[in-house]
Amino acid sequence: MPTSPGVSRKYPQCYPAPRKYGLVIGCVDCRLLDDLVRFLDHDNLTNRYYQATFAGCAIGVCSKPPKPGARNKSSKPPGFAKWRGTLVDHLKLVLKLTKGELTDVYIIEHTDCGAYRLFLDRDYYADPSNPDTAGERADHAHYARVLAEDLAGWFESDDAKELEAEIQETNKAFKLVPPLVRGFLMDLRGGVDLMFGTNPDETGECHQ
Numbered sequence: 001m002p003t004s005p006g007v008s009r010k011y012p013q014c015y016p017a018p019r020k021y022g023l024v025i026g027c028v029d030c031r032l033l034d035d036l037v038r039f040l041d042h043d044n045l046t047n048r049y050y051q052a053t054f055a056g057c058a059i060g061v062c063s064k065p066p067k068p069g070a071r072n073k074s075s076k077p078p079g080f081a082k083w084r085g086t087l088v089d090h091l092k093l094v095l096k097l098t099k100g101e102l103t104d105v106y107i108i109e110h111t112d113c114g115a116y117r118l119f120l121d122r123d124y125y126a127d128p129s130n131p132d133t134a135g136e137r138a139d140h141a142h143y144a145r146v147l148a149e150d151l152a153g154w155f156e157s158d159d160a161k162e163l164e165a166e167i168q169e170t171n172k173a174f175k176l177v178p179p180l181v182r183g184f185l186m187d188l189r190g191g192v193d194l195m196f197g198t199n200p201d202e203t204g205e206c207h208q
């Protein structure tokens with residue numbers, strides 16, 4: 001029995017540590033809120049990150065949400081475009097508030113996500129004793145990667161250039177530098193795997 005609840009968690013260690021401010025994009029799931037904070041504390045991000053949460057995390061805000069036909073007919077299609085716009089609005093705000101010192105973005109997906117089940121109409125846990133963990137991980141990695149590419153694309157956009165020009169009005173030396181984006185998958189025990197990092201080798205299991 002661990003003396004501290006955090007002792008038993010498995011965390012990846014094979015990527016560069018976050019340098020300045022972080023932006024954490026996660027899910028609204030109520031089971032993992034404390035585990036999320038614990039992981040971010042472990043990465044020395046205590047009181048150093050901004051947080052945006054959306055049902056399903058990446059799948060709700062990436063540019064390629066599931067096609068309407070892929071959704072569960074009984075669920076009301078969510079406002080993906082609105083959610084995506086909200087994320088971009090908050091990203092811009094964070095860039096202004098941190099004066100360009102947003103160095104790291106963490107996309108933190110999680111297993112047994114109800115939003116994925118509803119949006120994709122796919123139950124990875126149809127057989128609870130033998131869940132389709134490979135399929136689940138592949139879907140989370142796919143949408144998180146799409147979101148990471150979207151974020152990289154935004155930093156090349158006219159919107160980003162406008163923001164840079166606006167900040168340069170009061171700080172001529174300001175330069176908008178894209179943050180490092182990483183994709184994680186948290187399990188229901190609060191353990192974390194790195195799905196992808198900024199280095200192509202940073203994939204898969206990399207616990208110490």
Ligand SMILES: [Zn+2]
Pocket residue numbers: 027028029055056057110112113114115116
């Ligand atoms: Zn979720």
